[in-house]
Amino acid sequence: GAGVSQTPSNKVTEKGKYVELRCDPISGHTALYWYRQSLGQGPEFLIYFQGTGAADDSGLPNDRFFAVRPEGSVSTLKIQRTERGDSAVYLCASTADPRGGTGELFFGEGSRLTVL
Amino acid sequence: GQSLEQPSEVTAVEGAIVQINCTYQTSGFYGLSWYQQHDGGAPTFLSYNALDGLEETGRFSSFLSRSDSYGYLLLQELQMKDSASYFCAVPDTGRRALTFGSGTRLQVQP
Numbered sequence: 001g002a003g004v005s006q007t008p009s010n011k012v013t014e015k016g017k018y019v020e021l022r023c024d025p026i027s028g029h030t031a032l033y034w035y036r037q038s039l040g041q042g043p044e045f046l047i048y049f050q051g052t053g054a055a056d057d058s059g060l061p062n063d064r065f066f067a068v069r070p071e072g073s074v075s076t077l078k079i080q081r082t083e084r085g086d087s088a089v090y091l092c093a094s095t096a097d098p099r100g101g102t103g104e105l106f107f108g109e110g111s112r113l114t115v116l
Numbered sequence: 117g118q119s120l121e122q123p124s125e126v127t128a129v130e131g132a133i134v135q136i137n138c139t140y141q142t143s144g145f146y147g148l149s150w151y152q153q154h155d156g157g158a159p160t161f162l163s164y165n166a167l168d169g170l171e172e173t174g175r176f177s178s179f180l181s182r183s184d185s186y187g188y189l190l191l192q193e194l195q196m197k198d199s200a201s202y203f204c205a206v207p208d209t210g211r212r213a214l215t216f217g218s219g220t221r222l223q224v225q226p
Binding site: 003004031033035040041042043044045048050055056059091093098099101102103104105106107108109110 | 124146147149151156157158159160161164203205207208210211212213214215216217218219221
């Protein structure tokens with residue numbers, strides 16, 4: 001597809017379980033971001049990849065959150081020992097050059113995580 | 117760090133003009149962006165201002181005053197489909213990630 005693809009679109013899990021969320025960015029985009037959005041709030045930065053490496057993971061809330069991008073394309077956000085407070089929409093975005101032009105981010109529609 | 121303030125909600129009628137304000141505090145300034153998000157949808161880019169003044173794109177315009185750390189999004193000839201949340205955003209000091217405001221929910225009424 002032409003846009004950023006995220007799966008699953010919805011995930012319901014129980015407290016304490018492990019969750020993986022996947023992001024397939026726009027082809028050729030080297031920069032990839034994960035954001036978290038709670039109801040009525042703006043997207044909150046979690047982590048930024050440039051190629052395969054995590055260039056900035058300062059937004060990850062704690063060590064239960066981890067993300068990888070092993071081949072510089074698809075990324076997976078991993079959440080261990082989920083808590084009810086982790087319930088949110090997890091957004092992925094990509095761009096060709098964050099420092100060039102408008103720095104426009106292309107977002108996916110998100111993965112809605114509900115922790116019961 | 118960065119912080120942005122915008123009104124939580126704005127209501128307007130179809131065909132009218134509405135202005136959504138945004139004030140920001142940043143340690144370095146690299147431009148102000150605006151994004152639109154419909155309920156359940158992805159945020160989509162609307163505009164970007166790096167320099168002072170007005171940028172026009174169809175029915176939408178965006179304004180920036182760097183001396184006042186202030187910008188606004190102007191929507192003209194409002195349509196029902198413009199009902200959405202609108203976010204202002206600024207890049208971090210490394211110009212890598214965006215920090216978003218908490219959003220303004222626009223309700224367009226018939």
